[in-house]
Amino acid sequence: xxxxxxxxGGGVIGGGWLARFLLNGWDVxxxxxxxxxGRKIEAVLSNARHALPMLYDSRxxxxxxLDISDTLVEAVAGVEWVQESAPERRExxxxxxxxxxxxxxxxxxxxxxxxxxxxxxxxSGIDRPERIIVAHPFNPVYLLPLVELVCSKHNPADxxxxxxxxxxxxxxxxxxxxxxIDAHIADRLLEAVWRExxxxxxxxxxxTGEIDDAIRYGFGLRWAQMGxxxxxxxxxxxxxxxxxxxxxxxxxxxxxxxxxxVPELTDDLVETIASQSDAQSGRLTINELERLRDNNLVAMMxxxxxxxxxxxxxxxxxxxxxxxxxxxxxxxxxxxxxxxxPIDWTDYNGHMNESRYGQVFSDAADAIMIMIGADESYxxxxxxxxxxxxxxxxxxxxxxxxxxxxxxxxxxxxxxxLRLRHRMLDAxxxxxxxxxxxxxHVSLDTRRSSPPAPHVEARMLELAAGHADLARQAx
Amino acid sequence: xxxxxxxxGGGVIGGGWLARFLLNGWDVxxxxxxxxxGRKIEAVLSNARHALPMLYDSRxxxxxxLDISDTLVEAVAGVEWVQESAPERRExxxxxxxxxxxxxxxxxxxxxxxxxxxxxxxxSGIDRPERIIVAHPFNPVYLLPLVELVCSKHNPADxxxxxxxxxxxxxxxxxxxxxxIDAHIADRLLEAVWRExxxxxxxxxxxTGEIDDAIRYGFGLRWAQMGxxxxxxxxxxxxxxxxxxxxxxxxxxxxxxxxxxVPELTDDLVETIASQSDAQSGRLTINELERLRDNNLVAMMxxxxxxxxxxxxxxxxxxxxxxxxxxxxxxxxxxxxxxxxPIDWTDYNGHMNESRYGQVFSDAADAIMIMIGADESYxxxxxxxxxxxxxxxxxxxxxxxxxxxxxxxxxxxxxxxLRLRHRMLDAxxxxxxxxxxxxxHVSLDTRRSSPPAPHVEARMLELAAGHADLARQAx
Numbered sequence: 001x002x003x004x005x006x007x008x009g010g011g012v013i014g015g016g017w018l019a020r021f022l023l024n025g026w027d028v029x030x031x032x033x034x035x036x037x038g039r040k041i042e043a044v045l046s047n048a049r050h051a052l053p054m055l056y057d058s059r060x061x062x063x064x065x066l067d068i069s070d071t072l073v074e075a076v077a078g079v080e081w082v083q084e085s086a087p088e089r090r091e092x093x094x095x096x097x098x099x100x101x102x103x104x105x106x107x108x109x110x111x112x113x114x115x116x117x118x119x120x121x122x123x124s125g126i127d128r129p130e131r132i133i134v135a136h137p138f139n140p141v142y143l144l145p146l147v148e149l150v151c152s153k154h155n156p157a158d159x160x161x162x163x164x165x166x167x168x169x170x171x172x173x174x175x176x177x178x179x180x181i182d183a184h185i186a187d188r189l190l191e192a193v194w195r196e197x198x199x200x201x202x203x204x205x206x207x208t209g210e211i212d213d214a215i216r217y218g219f220g221l222r223w224a225q226m227g228x229x230x231x232x233x234x235x236x237x238x239x240x241x242x243x244x245x246x247x248x249x250x251x252x253x254x255x256x257x258x259x260x261x262v263p264e265l266t267d268d269l270v271e272t273i274a275s276q277s278d279a280q281s282g283r284l285t286i287n288e289l290e291r292l293r294d295n296n297l298v299a300m301m302x303x304x305x306x307x308x309x310x311x312x313x314x315x316x317x318x319x320x321x322x323x324x325x326x327x328x329x330x331x332x333x334x335x336x337x338x339x340x341x342p343i344d345w346t347d348y349n350g351h352m353n354e355s356r357y358g359q360v361f362s363d364a365a366d367a368i369m370i371m372i373g374a375d376e377s378y379x380x381x382x383x384x385x386x387x388x389x390x391x392x393x394x395x396x397x398x399x400x401x402x403x404x405x406x407x408x409x410x411x412x413x414x415x416x417x418l419r420l421r422h423r424m425l426d427a428x429x430x431x432x433x434x435x436x437x438x439x440x441h442v443s444l445d446t447r448r449s450s451p452p453a454p455h456v457e458a459r460m461l462e463l464a465a466g467h468a469d470l471a472r473q474a475x
Numbered sequence: 476x477x478x479x480x481x482x483x484g485g486g487v488i489g490g491g492w493l494a495r496f497l498l499n500g501w502d503v504x505x506x507x508x509x510x511x512x513g514r515k516i517e518a519v520l521s522n523a524r525h526a527l528p529m530l531y532d533s534r535x536x537x538x539x540x541l542d543i544s545d546t547l548v549e550a551v552a553g554v555e556w557v558q559e560s561a562p563e564r565r566e567x568x569x570x571x572x573x574x575x576x577x578x579x580x581x582x583x584x585x586x587x588x589x590x591x592x593x594x595x596x597x598x599s600g601i602d603r604p605e606r607i608i609v610a611h612p613f614n615p616v617y618l619l620p621l622v623e624l625v626c627s628k629h630n631p632a633d634x635x636x637x638x639x640x641x642x643x644x645x646x647x648x649x650x651x652x653x654x655x656i657d658a659h660i661a662d663r664l665l666e667a668v669w670r671e672x673x674x675x676x677x678x679x680x681x682x683t684g685e686i687d688d689a690i691r692y693g694f695g696l697r698w699a700q701m702g703x704x705x706x707x708x709x710x711x712x713x714x715x716x717x718x719x720x721x722x723x724x725x726x727x728x729x730x731x732x733x734x735x736x737v738p739e740l741t742d743d744l745v746e747t748i749a750s751q752s753d754a755q756s757g758r759l760t761i762n763e764l765e766r767l768r769d770n771n772l773v774a775m776m777x778x779x780x781x782x783x784x785x786x787x788x789x790x791x792x793x794x795x796x797x798x799x800x801x802x803x804x805x806x807x808x809x810x811x812x813x814x815x816x817p818i819d820w821t822d823y824n825g826h827m828n829e830s831r832y833g834q835v836f837s838d839a840a841d842a843i844m845i846m847i848g849a850d851e852s853y854x855x856x857x858x859x860x861x862x863x864x865x866x867x868x869x870x871x872x873x874x875x876x877x878x879x880x881x882x883x884x885x886x887x888x889x890x891x892x893l894r895l896r897h898r899m900l901d902a903x904x905x906x907x908x909x910x911x912x913x914x915x916h917v918s919l920d921t922r923r924s925s926p927p928a929p930h931v932e933a934r935m936l937e938l939a940a941g942h943a944d945l946a947r948q949a950x
Contacts, residue, residue: 012710024797043762050876051769054817055776055790057838058798059878138693139710140765143772145789146693171793173692173786179680186689188675189668196667197703205654212702214661217648218613218621220698224775225785227687227695228672235487235614287518290615294526296784297618300699301530303778306819309771310700311648314620315530318646322499323533342529344781354862358833363532387829391866397922401525403534447872 002027002064006075006082006104008096010037013113014085015044016141018066021081023052023142024170025061030068031075038068048142055143072096076104081166083135085113093122101128109163111135115187118180119152129154133163136184137172145173148184216310225296234289241278242271299344326367330466333407334371336364336422346400357392357424361435364406364422372459374441374452383453385418385439392435396426403427411471413464415457416441416449421474477502477539481550481557481579483571485512487519488588489560491616493541494523496556498617499645500536505543506550513543523617530618547571551579556641558610560588568597576603584638586610590662593655594627604629608638611659612647620648623659691785700771709764717749774819801842805941808882809846811839811897821875832867832899836910839881839897847934849916849927858928860893860914867910871901878902886946888939890932891916891924896949 003026007018010032018041022028030041053060069075076082082104086096093112100110110132112122123129134150147167151160160176167174177184183191200206206214222231229241236244284292304312328334337360345356369375369385378384398404405425412419418439424432443450452460464471478501482493485507493516497503505516528535544550551557557579561571568589575585585607587597598604609625622642626635635651642649652659658666675681681689697706704716711719759767779787803809812835820831844850844860853859873879880900887894893914899907918925927935939946 047762047765047769050766051773053815054773054876055780056794056797057814058794059813059815061797138697140769140772143769143776144693144696145786146689148689168793169796171789173688173789175685175688175692177681177685179678181675181678181680185675185681185686186693188671189686189690190694192667192671193664193703196663200656200660200663203654203656205656206652206660208704210650210652211660211664212704213648213650214621214623215664215698215702216700217650218619218661219665220695220700220702221619222613223690223695224699225691225695225779227690228668229683229687287522290522291525292784294522294615294618296779296782297615298526298529299778299782300775301618303774303819304700304771305530307771307774309767311620314646314648318643319531319533321644322531322536338534339532340528340534343526344778353834353837355830355834355837358867359828359830362828362830387869389866389868391864392833393864394862401529 003081004029004079006031006069006079007085008032008072008075008082008100009085009087009113010034010041011085011087012044012139013137013141014083015041016048016139017083017085017113017137019045019048019052019142020170020172022064022066023048023060025064027064028066029075029079030066031070031072041066041068044142047140051140052142072099073103076100076108078105079108080105081109081111083111083113088114088116090117090121093117094125097122097132098126101126101132104131106131109133109135109159109166111163113137116183118182119150119155120180123152123154130156131159133159134177134184135163135167135174136187138186145171146186147172147174148177148186149174150177150180150184152180217314221297221300221311222293224300226293230289231293234286234293236286295343298342302342302344326371328371328463328466331469333409333423333467333470334368334463335405336367336408337404337406337424339404341398341400341402341404343400350400352398352400352402354394357394357433357435358390360404360406360424361390361392361422361433361437362387364408365420365437365439368408368410368418368420368463372463373456378453378456379444382444383450384442384444386442387437388440389438390435392433394433396430396432398426398432404432409470409474410460410463410467411436411474413457413460416451418460421471478556479504479554481506481544481554481575482560483507483547483550483557483575484560484562484588485509485516486560486562487614488612488616489558490516490519491523491614492558492560492588492612494520494527494617495645495647497539497541498523498527498535500539502539503541504550504554505541506545506547516541519617522615526615527617547574548578551575551583553580554583555580556584556586558586558588563589563591565592565596568592569600572597572607573601576601576607579606581606584608584610584634584641586638588612591658593657594625594630595655598627598629605631606634608634609652609659610638610642610649611662613661620646621661622647622649623652623661624649625652625655625659627655692789696772696775696786697768699775701768705764706768709761709768711761716753717746720749770818773817777817777819801846803846803938803941806944808884808898808942808945809843809938810880811842811883812879812881812899814879816873816875816877816879818875825875827873827875827877829869832869832908832910833865835879835881835899836865836867836897836908836912837862839883840895840912840914843883843885843893843895843938847938848931853928853931854919857919858925859917859919861917862912863915864913865910867908869908871905871907873901873907879907884945884949885935885938885942886911886949888932888935891926893935896946 005021005026005028007014007030010030018028082100084096086092112134115136119134123132136148138144138146164174197211232244233241301311304310305315308316341352345352407423409421411421420437422435426432440449441452480496480501480503482489482505485505493503557575559571561567587609590611594609598607611623613619613621624638639649672686707719708716776786779785780790783791816827820827882898884896886896895912897910901907915924916927
C-alpha cells in the first residue's frame with residue numbers, strides 16, 4: 001500500500017525531499033505557488049534519478065506518483081507527512097504551518113526544513129502545535145543521510161518515533177537534537193567556518209579556491225568519515241582525549257580565529273568531553289581507530305581517483321610520475337601489472353573479491369594496448385580493442401596489501417584479433433590465477449570490428465613474433 | 476640516485492613525514508631525543524606501509540633507507556630537506572631551527588610543521604633565515620595530500636619552487652599561503668569549528684558523538700570533494716554566488732554561533748567572493764557542478780558502503796530493508812541480479828568497465844548461494860563455495876545508470892560441484908554478456924574442497940532438478 005507525502009515548497013531543498021520520497025516509492029503531492037515549480041522539480045528529479053539508484057546494489061522500490069496540487073489545502077489532504085520548505089522567513093513559515101495544521105490529517109507529521117528556527121519558535125501562536133517538528137536536511141537531500149530532528153515540550157514522544165521510522169525507511173539518518181538552539185548543530189559549525197572564511201577572503205589571506213583546497217585536500221577527507229572529535233581522539237594517541245584537549249587547550253587563548261569568544265576549559269568540561277568520547281569510540285583502541293580511518297581514507301580517495309576528481313586527481317598525477325613503463329624483451333613474458341591489492345578490492349576478511357581478478361587481467365590488457373600504440377590518444381581518435389571472451393582459472397587466494405604481478409604472453413596477433421594469456425603471480429612467484437583473453441580491434445564510431453592502424457598492427461606482429469616460442473609451449 | 480631528508484622529531488606528524496618520504500624512495504635520517512622514538516616510528520610506518528601503497532594502481536618506488544641519528548648535527552649533514560616537527564613551543568622550535576641552519580647544507584630546504592607560527596616569527600633572530608619555511612601537513616601525513624607552504628619576505632623564490640617540486644614528487648598538494656597569519660588557513664577554520672563545538676558540548680546541546688554524526692553524515696561528505704565555497708556556489712543555483720551571499724547574509728547578524736565577531740558584507744567583499752568563485756568554478760554550469768558533486772558523493776559513499784563504515788553503514792542497512800528476496804520457480808531461470816550500473820563501475824565516458832561484468836556474475840552467484848542456504852551464517856561457520864573457473868562472453872556495452880538483470884540457470888549440482896550459467900540482460904531483455912561459472916564447495920579452515928552440509932546439498936539438488944530442462948536446452 002503506497003504512502004503519501006505533501007511537499008510544500010519545491011526549491012532545492014523541497015525538491016530534494018520530493019525526490020527522496022518519490023524514489024523510495026511514496027506518492028508525492030507538491031504545492032508551490034511558483035509557476036516555474038514544475039520545471040524546477042524536473043531538474044532536481046533528473047539529478048536524483050541519475051544519482052540515488054546508483055548508491056545501491058539492488059533496485060529501489062518502484063517510483064511513486066507525483067501530483068502537482070493547485071492549493072496547499074489539496075496537497076495536504078489525507079497525507080501521512082507534510083514537509084514545509086518555504087524561504088527562511090519567520091512570518092511566512094508561521095502562516096504556512098498554521099494553514100497546514102488546519103487542513104492536514106491530525107496524525108500527520110509536519111516537518112519544517114528550517115535551518116535556523118527552533119520548534120518552539122515555529123509552534124508559538126499555533127493552536128495545535130504538537131505535530132510540528134524541525135526536520136532539517138542537507139543538500140543534496142536525495143543523497144546525504146543527515147536530518148536534524150528537533151522537538152519542543154509541546155511534541156508528544158510518538159511524533160519523534162514516527163518521524164524517525166519514516167526517515168530511516170527513506171535511507172536517512174535522523175539525528176535527535178536534544179536541545180533547542182538557533183541553527184541546531186550542523187549549521188552552527190558551518191556558520192563558524194563561514195564567518196572565519198569570510199574574514200580570510202576579506203583580509204586577502206586566501207581566495208575562495210585556496211580555502212576550498214585547504215578543506216578538500218585535508219580535513220574534509222577526515223570529516224567525511226569520522227567527524228571532529230573521533231579524529232582528534234586519534235591525534236591524542238594512547239594518552240587519550242584528555243591529553244589532547246589539555247595539549248591543544250592553550251591555542252584557545254591565542255588569536256587563531258577572528259572569533260575569539262571561547263568557553264573556559266574547566267575540569268568539568270574536559271571530563272565531559274573525555275567521557276563522551278569514550279562512550280563514542282572507546283570500544284576501539286587508538287591503533288584500531290587509525291586503521292579504520294586509514295582504510296576509509298584509502299577507499300574514499302580511490303573512489304575520487306576513479307573519478308579523476310579532487311584528491312583523486314592528485315593521486316593520478318603522482319601515479320603517472322612514478323609508474324615504470326612496461327618493457328618488452330623478445331622470448332620473455334611481459335610484466336604487465338605490478339601492484340599491491342587495495343582495501344577496496346577485498347571483502348571484510350581482507351580476501352580479494354573474485355571479480356577483481358578480472359580487473360587485474362583487464363589492467364594487464366590495457367598495458368599491452370599501450371605497448372602496441374593503442375593508447376589514450378589512439379582511443380580518443382576513435383579506435384580501440386574490445387574484450388570479447390575471457391576464460392579465467394582461479395588457483396589461489398590473495399589478500400589486501402599483498403604484492404602481485406602479472407606476466408602476459410601474446411598468443412596470437414592476426415588482423416583484428418589479439419589473443420593474450422595472463423598469469424597472476426604472488427610475491428614468491430606462486431600462481432594465483434590465469435586468464436585467456438580474446439580482444440578484437442573496433443571502431444568506436446560504429447562499435448564494430450575494424451582493422452587496426454598500420455603502426456599498431458606492426459607492433460602487434462612484432463610482439464607475437466617475439467613470443468612465438470612461449471606461445472607454442474603454452475598451447 | 477637516492478635523495479636524503481632529515482626528520483627532526485618523530486611524533487605523529489614527524490613520523491608521518493618520515494613514512495611519506497621513505498615510501499617514496501627517499502633515504503631518511505631521523506633525530507629525536509626520545510629513547511622511545513624508534514618504537515613509535517615503527518608503529519607509524521606499519522600503518523603507512525599498510526595504507527599508502529594501496530592508493531596506487533602501480534607500485535611505489537623501492538623504499539629508501541632509514542637511519543636513526545644520535546645527534547641533530549649528524550642527521551642534517553648532507554641532506555636535501557630538513558623537516559622540523561618539534562612540539563608547538565616557540566623557544567624550542569627557535570633553538571632547533573638555529574641548530575639546523577648552522578649544520579645543514581646551505582641549499583637544503585628547512586620546513587617547519589608548525590600549525591600556528593608564521594615564518595617571520597620562526598625566522599626572527601636567526602642569522603641565515605632564508606631557507607626556513609612553513610610546510611604544515613595534515614594527519615595522517617602519509618595519506619592526506621595537503622601541505623600549507625608559507626614564506627616570509629626573507630625567503631628567495633627558489634626555496635618555494637624547490638619545496639613545491641619535492642612535495643609534488645611525494646604525491647602531495649602544496650598550497651601556497653600568500654599571507655602570513657597565525658595558524659595559516661586550515662587551522663583557522665578548524666579552530667572556529669572546535670570553539671563552537673566546545674560550546675555545544677559545554678551547554679549540553681550535543682555530545683561529541685552527536686556532533687561527529689552531524690558532520691560525517693552531512694557536510695563532511697560535501698567538503699571531502701568540494702570544500703565550502705564551491706558547495707555554496709551550487710546552493711546559489713543559476714542566480715549565482717552573489718545571490719547566495721546576499722540570501723545568507725542576514726544570518727551573519729543572527730546569533731547562530733557563539734562566535735559573533737563578523738566581517739561586514741560590503742559590496743566590495745561580495746564582489747571579491749563572486750569573482751573568485753567565478754575564477755575557481757566558472758568553467759562549469761551549476762548543473763555540471765551538481766553532477767560532479769553527485770557523482771563524487773556516490774563514489775565516496777559507495778566506497779564507505781564497501782567498508783560498512785560511516786554513511787556506508789546506513790546505506791547497507793537501508794538496502795537490506797528494501798531488497799527483494801530472490802525467488803525460485805521450477806522451470807524458469809532465477810533472477811539473481813536487478814540493479815543499475817553505478818558511476819564507480821564505469822570509465823570516463825560512462826561505459827561499464829570490462830571487469831565489472833565479472834562483479835555482476837559474482838553477485839549473481841552470491842544470490843544463488845543465499846538461496847541454497849550457503850549464507851552469511853553458513854560462511855561464518857567455516858564453509859563456502861569458491862569459484863574455480865569462469866568463461867565469459869562480452870556481447871554488448873552498458874552505461875552508468877542503465878538497468879540490468881541477470882538470469883541464472885543451475886546447470887549441474889553434484890557433490891561439491893555447482894555449475895551455473897548466467898545471462899546479463901538490458902532493460903529490454905537484450906543480451907549484454909553470458910558467463911559459465913564453476914564453483915566448488917570448500918572448508919574455510921583447510922581452504923580445500925569439502926562436501927556441502929546436507930541442507931545445502933538438498934537445496935542444490937532441488938534447484939538443479941527444477942532447471943533440468945533449461946540446462947539441457949542450454950548445453
